[in-house]
Amino acid sequence: MRKSLRREIVKCARCEARNEFYYLNDYTYGERLALFNGGKKYAYINMLEDEAYTEFVDLTKNVIGFEKIVNTDLYNIVDSIFNIACDEIEGTPVEFNGRRKCDLCGGDSFEKVVAEPESIIEVDLPEITHEKWMKYSNEEKEAKIRELIKKY
Numbered sequence: 001m002r003k004s005l006r007r008e009i010v011k012c013a014r015c016e017a018r019n020e021f022y023y024l025n026d027y028t029y030g031e032r033l034a035l036f037n038g039g040k041k042y043a044y045i046n047m048l049e050d051e052a053y054t055e056f057v058d059l060t061k062n063v064i065g066f067e068k069i070v071n072t073d074l075y076n077i078v079d080s081i082f083n084i085a086c087d088e089i090e091g092t093p094v095e096f097n098g099r100r101k102c103d104l105c106g107g108d109s110f111e112k113v114v115a116e117p118e119s120i121i122e123v124d125l126p127e128i129t130h131e132k133w134m135k136y137s138n139e140e141k142e143a144k145i146r147e148l149i150k151k152y
Contacts, residue, residue: 001044001127005033009116017104018115022123032096034128036089039101039108043089045128052130056085056145059138063145081148085133085141089126 006023022042024031030048035041047053060078079096086094099108133141 001125002122003044003125004120005123007119007121007123008114010110011115012102012105012107013109013111014107015102015105017102019100019103019110021100021110033125034083034086035095035098035100036126037092038106039095039098040103040106041090042123042125043094043128044125050128050130052085052133053082055141056082059142060145060149063142063149066146077149081145084144084148085130087129087131087133089128094128 004025006025008021008023009018010021011018022033024033031044031046033042033044036043045053057074057078060081061074064072064074064077082096083094088094100110101108102110136144
């Protein structure tokens with residue numbers, strides 16, 4: 001999917017390699033960038049149009065209610081475990097709460113000042129899919145969610 005994104009170039013605090021950070025428009029609603037490839041690449045999802053996401057939120061609510069889990073922030077939980085409903089991209093899992101990692105050394109600490117002025121660019125991003133997840137029954141999906149919530 002081709003998207004218009006804000007791009008910042010920031011140096012890694014460890015090795016000083018220049019890394020691209022992408023951001024959606026500030027007025028974008030329901031769309032999100034996630035990381036994959038160990039936090040080095042971006043993928044796109046429109047959560048308002050994504051049936052698997054809507055279903056996942058509902059199933060997670062059911063599990064939380066059934067397990068009588070209190071004092072939870074549903075969307076923090078969903079962010080933490082939704083990657084189980086996402087297909088891998090280039091053989092790596094999608095990360096919704098992941099930190100951007102340096103393309104060269106893998107570090108996750110970057111300088112606070114951008115190395116180049118911010119720009120708007122067109123980027124081809126893979127879209128997050130859910131083919132594997134959609135093959136499971138609702139009971140299997142809830143069991144997978146329940147297993148992860150217990151670890152949460």
